[in-house]
Amino acid sequence: MSAVFQEWLNIVIRWAHVLAAIMWVGDSFLFMWLDSHLTNPSRKREGDVVGELWMTHSGGFYEMVKRKTLAKDELPPTIHWFKWESYSTWISGFLLLIVVYYAGGRAMLVEATSTLSHAEAVGISLSCLVGAVAFYDLLCRTPIIKRNRIFGVVGLALIVTVAWGLLQIFSPRAVFLQVGAMLGTIMASNVFFRIIPSQRHMLSATSAGEPVDPSYGYRAKQRSVHNHYLTLPVLFTMLSNHFSTLYSHAQAWAVLGLVFIAGVGVKYFMNFRRRTHPIILVGTVLACSAVAALTLPSSSTTTTSAAGDRVAWGAVKLILETRCTGCHAKKPTNPGFAAPPVGLTFEDPRDVYAVKDRILVRAVQTKTMPLGNLTGMTEDERVLLGRWIAQGALIPGASP
Ligand code: HEC
Incomplete structure (x- = not known):
């Protein structure tokens, strides 16, 4: 279909x-x-x-x-x-x-x-x-x-x-x-x-x-x-x-x-x-x-922490390209999607920044994205993504 x-x-x-x-x-x-x-x-x-x-x-x-x-004899002609x-x-x-x-x-x-x-x-x-x-x-x-x-x-x-x-x-x-x-x-x-x-x-x-x-x-x-x-x-x-x-x-x-x-x-x-x-x-x-x-997000299980080396946008971009943009792109390559699911695309860094809180919830905290982990996202990648967001989700052109 x-x-x-x-x-x-x-x-x-x-x-x-x-x-x-x-x-x-x-x-x-x-x-x-x-x-x-x-x-x-x-x-x-x-x-x-x-x-x-x-x-x-x-x-x-x-x-x-x-x-x-x-x-x-009381039965009406029409009964709903x-x-x-x-x-x-x-x-x-x-x-x-x-x-x-x-x-x-x-x-x-x-x-x-x-x-x-x-x-x-x-x-x-x-x-x-x-x-x-x-x-x-x-x-x-x-x-x-x-x-x-x-x-x-x-x-x-x-x-x-x-x-x-x-x-x-x-x-x-x-x-x-x-x-x-x-x-x-x-x-x-x-x-x-x-x-x-x-x-x-x-x-x-x-x-x-x-x-x-x-x-x-x-x-x-x-x-x-x-x-x-x-x-x-x-x-x-x-x-x-x-x-x-x-x-x-x-x-x-x-x-x-x-x-x-x-x-x-x-x-x-x-x-x-x-x-x-x-x-x-x-x-x-x-x-x-x-x-x-x-x-309630518990501090003991959450994988988000700003501690550690600063995560560069380049590393995040790579994760998004390998794990997410098959679906979340203007023209998804995943044959199941005619348009990006819920209208979200991760090709422009500003679009990623705009929904960073939802990305944190879905891909880092609840691990409900990628869908069915179809693209095989690893735990290390989730930690890295979480750290990048905790560090302020720096994108090119933004001042640290
Ligand atoms: C196989 C296709 C597919 C892949 C790959 C995928 N997604 Fe999604 N995404 C969806 C679908 C479908 C929805 C809408 C349904 C839902 O929310 O469960 C969605 C919704 C979302 C939402 C918005 C929902 C909300 O709760 O606000 C975010 C954020 C998201 N995805 C992030 C990601 C990230 C980050 C990746 C990569 C790590 C990713 N997705 C990979 C299919 C995909």
């Missing part, structure tokens, strides 16, 4: 994916919000009423009544379903995974030193998506499904274990996304295999005039609650490749687990506000603080 064509696909699919996800998450948030704001009916209403709610939006008033069941938001999010997400990670070259998935071939890495990634759905479904058939908190703790332990395992195989940048893709697939499968079929069953029982088995509605609700609490953590994993400090941490699995705790905690607070259990609030704050503490 030509790099330009790939970039077009990337733009179109990513756009669609973000839009679909906004709609899916929006539905999930709205319906959770509706459920938590229902009040007892203010006047007599017919049927099996759970609660009612008034809203105002876009120049009008909306009256909403939630009913658990409908009688056969919310499923394509989820299906289109998954389909566009899967296509994006193919375009960016599977067709994007081996360096997107594994480090250059890995023994896995590109095809093997793609195979593992795909099997993990299927395996995640199967395993989650098994877990939902165990008695812990009835105990939300225990289910949450077991789920978190599994996610962290899977992340740890994947970190042994994939590059850390790919691991966070892979975990997110697995959870996103579980969420979409919940809608496809559980929630929508349950609703369909309830509807067909109603139109046949038969009593509706409430266990269907109950199970669908359980899955939709799981989906709901996964939204913030999964959104984090989808955005995580912007945050190299988090995914490249030596204990990235722990960082991921803590971010998940915080994400679920924040969602819980959004749902229950002042009724939130204090333990949830404390846990969320502790998890956020722990992530901050873990990812």
